[in-house]
Amino acid sequence: MSIKAPRGTADLLPGTIEKWQFVEDKIKDVCERYHFKEIRTPLFEHTELFQRGVGDSTDIVQKEMYTFEDRGGRSLTLRPEGTASVARSFVEHKLFGNPNQPVKLYYFAPMFRYERPQKGRMRQLNQFGIEVLGSSNPAVDAEVIDLAMTVYSELGLRSLKLVINSLGDKESRDNHRQALVNHFEPHRDELCGDCQTRLRQNPLRVLDCKKDRDHPAMKTAPSILDYLNNESEKYFEDVKNYLTMMGIDYTVDKNLVRGLDYYNHTAFEIMSEAEGFGAITTLAGGGRYNGLIEELDGPSTPGIGFGMGMERLLMALEAEHREIDTNSNLDCFLVAVGEEASKKAVQLVHELRKNGIQADKDYLDRKMKAQFKAADRYQAKYVLIFGEDELSREVINVREMSTGNQNEVPLTQLIEHLQDTFSGGEKQ
Structure with a gap:
């Protein structure tokens, strides 16, 4: 039997890799203009980091992580996402003591998730991401979204849709959480097994379920926007105003919750509306995660960031017939x-x-x-x-x-x- 690459992985060969290099160089140029610095974290981390930082109730932790025990009996996990690793590094190296605040970081990194491979969704995926740690100013939220949109626009993408939502602060989330439990409890037995568990652990994620998305109770579920307190409502209005000032079009989606437990306040996704792109349209997603640094034993530090799939970015460029100059002529x-x-x-x-x-x-x-x-x-x-x-x-x-x-x-x-x-x- 011939040995082939594991399912859900791919070789990037000459002729293709030049496209990746071109895109990465463009992204680095944007990051430099926005005054972001590169960070590189280990390929694997202690499993506890993702259990605490991503959340025990998430699909990533429960179903998708590549976890193994090393020869010393330690549980280690191949990195499934980038934010937790950056947050761990921020705490470990005391970057909160850096006089230049907020700390603005970007990374290119392979991620590993055990899921069913399909077009644009791999078990080893490559991601570009940014994190801003140390500021709770809503202008930073707008800047992060602006950076992502700038990357896409400067690469020539036009068929884009930005959707945003607010998950509110802790008080708003707690009130909404109880409302969701009250709403879905009468329908518990009609929901999938995952949602029955989520209803106990993190009912907000019921709204993100792909299996039950057409259930009638989903359409009448209480919106987080109806439970925002005055502070959270003002924060969301400020973010929207900044986006408008920047000339960035957006749509508010009250059911946008993202898949990780650490999000609060601003959440967003950028989608491709290009013809023939495919059923899974999300190109990038992220949001604010005040509280994550404290969860990892660091000081109270607000943060916001996003992850952008490189494979999906290349797919979007192809769908919009954007040619990449890969001139490799020999001198x-x-x-x-x-x-x-x-x-x-x-x-x-x-x-x-x-x-x-x-x-x-x-x-x-x-x-x-x-x-x-x-x-x-x-x-x-x-x-x-x-x-x-x-x-x-x-x-x-x-x-x-x-x-x-x-x-x-x-x-x-x-x-x-x-x-x-x-x-x-x-x-x-």
């Missing part, structure tokens, strides 16, 4: 004929690369015609040709592939000649 390809010329080519390629010129050569001892074909496949801008005669005269032929123009250049002037050529506009 120079050396075509050498003869044993001594081939040896000299090794040195020349080395010198070209050390001077900032992208170069490659033949390593299969092919005939000249085959080497030219290789240069053509690599889309080389220039072919450098020399054999034993050129080597004896210490010159090399430089041929521009697009025009066929060819010049004989002394080997001692080759690097300067190419640098002058590229600085004239050939190489960007």
